[in-house]
Amino acid sequence: MSRLLLSTDLDGTLLDHYTYSAAPADTLFPLLNRLNIPWIFNTSKTAPELIALRSQLANPHPFSVENGGAIYLPKGSQLAADLEMQEHLGFNVINLGLTRSEILSRVEPFRSQFNFYGLSEISADEMAALTGLSLERAELALDRNFSEPLVWRDSEEQLQxxxxxxxxxxxQVVKGGRFVHLQGEVSKALSLEWLIDQYQTLWNSSVESVALGDGENDRAMLEMADIAIQVRSPVHSFPVINASGEVIQTDLCGPEGWYQAVKALITDRFPDAF
Structure with missing residues (x-):
């Protein structure tokens, strides 16, 4: 029997678009842990943001940062035990793409042709105003290593x-919920694929992957998963996806939709879990 692996976007999916709350999805986390189902953050957020959130939500698992730019493994993890890894913020790091400095260097010649500014150019106060984050969380969101989000101020045609x-x-240029993200040739899908391979080796078992997301930048991750759960958004329609596996669209938005879909999945796979 396959083992389940959950890969989840955060803003607008596991976290409410407006309040950043994980309720009521957070009531399922202890059960997922008890059933040995990793629930892995796979997001555009930064490592410092995810380390804080991981602590807040008691998540013990690896996490993928900045749209698949890198994967952070807890020290002592048996995943990728045979690989050479860098260390950052107390975690072992698999770098899958470009560094932020490499991205900024490559984009510099194009600045005069397009109207935008990057998060590397703004203060935490400005970031807080843009996103509704607290000042402390805005500072964490600006601490990027593998991507550069932009505030796009030009036309859609110019963006193309x-x-x-x-x-x-x-x-790559990837449209997110609030920003246009610049990144190397990486994606949430590639980081999920890397994690599936590692867990299959660790568990000596096939893996059934479940991806949860709400936005355009979740498309590739949703399309490559065995089960794609599109979480309803209060601000945009479901992106059109060409998934090869099962597709579920939630009735409820954000963490309420996440709870609805994951509870149904667990009930189906583990009838005695509740």
């Missing part, structure tokens, strides 16, 4: 031109 230009220098 920008993306084509940057593709020639190895940079």
């Amino acid at each position: 031109r920008f993306a084509l230009s940057l593709a020639k220098v190895g940079i």
